[in-house]
Amino acid sequence: GAGVSQTPSNKVTEKGKYVELRCDPISGHTALYWYRQSLGQGPEFLIYFQGTGAADDSGLPNDRFFAVRPEGSVSTLKIQRTERGDSAVYLCASGYPGVANVLTFGAGSRLTVL
């Protein structure tokens, strides 16, 4: 596609439920990042994929969070047993590795945990 697509754009769920957020990056972009933005803060790094593998998952807050990118394109962020503190906008960005290659962001998935 022309841009980075994220679905759903809005998700309201109850505490304790399981949630999946999907990111469809720009075709050919090998690097894919997930960020989370809570109210009043800048984007917080979660995980970085280079191809199919997670090059850096140090930003995942705990083991309730997991992300996959099985074929090196679409990625899914999975959150188990959601908590109210997980409420945030989850941003996905893709790009090519390299100093001049800026990230292209999706519109984000707003997650609200009641």
Added chain:
Amino acid sequence: ILNVEQSPQSLHVQEGDSTNFTCSFPSSNFYALHWYRWETAKSPEALFVMTLNGDEKKKGRISATLNTKEGYSYLYIKGSQPEDSATYLCAFIDYGQNFVFGPGTRLSVLP
């Protein structure tokens, strides 16, 4: 843990005023610095890519400078317009291709 700071946190200026804000980052393991503009209800968009100490970049009324030795970058807006209202994010990139974003500076330009 890499720490990227931005100041001020928010800024209100009158249309026509010039303004500037700061991004501070680690001076070691520097690879690149990016500036992004994030308008409400839109995705962040890249403004500048900066790599060399002393770099100066300009796009219209917006310009940026880079000092990698002391670990800071300034973003300047000349003659602010209401359409400049947005959150301005800087991102520090290290040699591992890790992007670390600052918390952003929220700019409001009043007509």
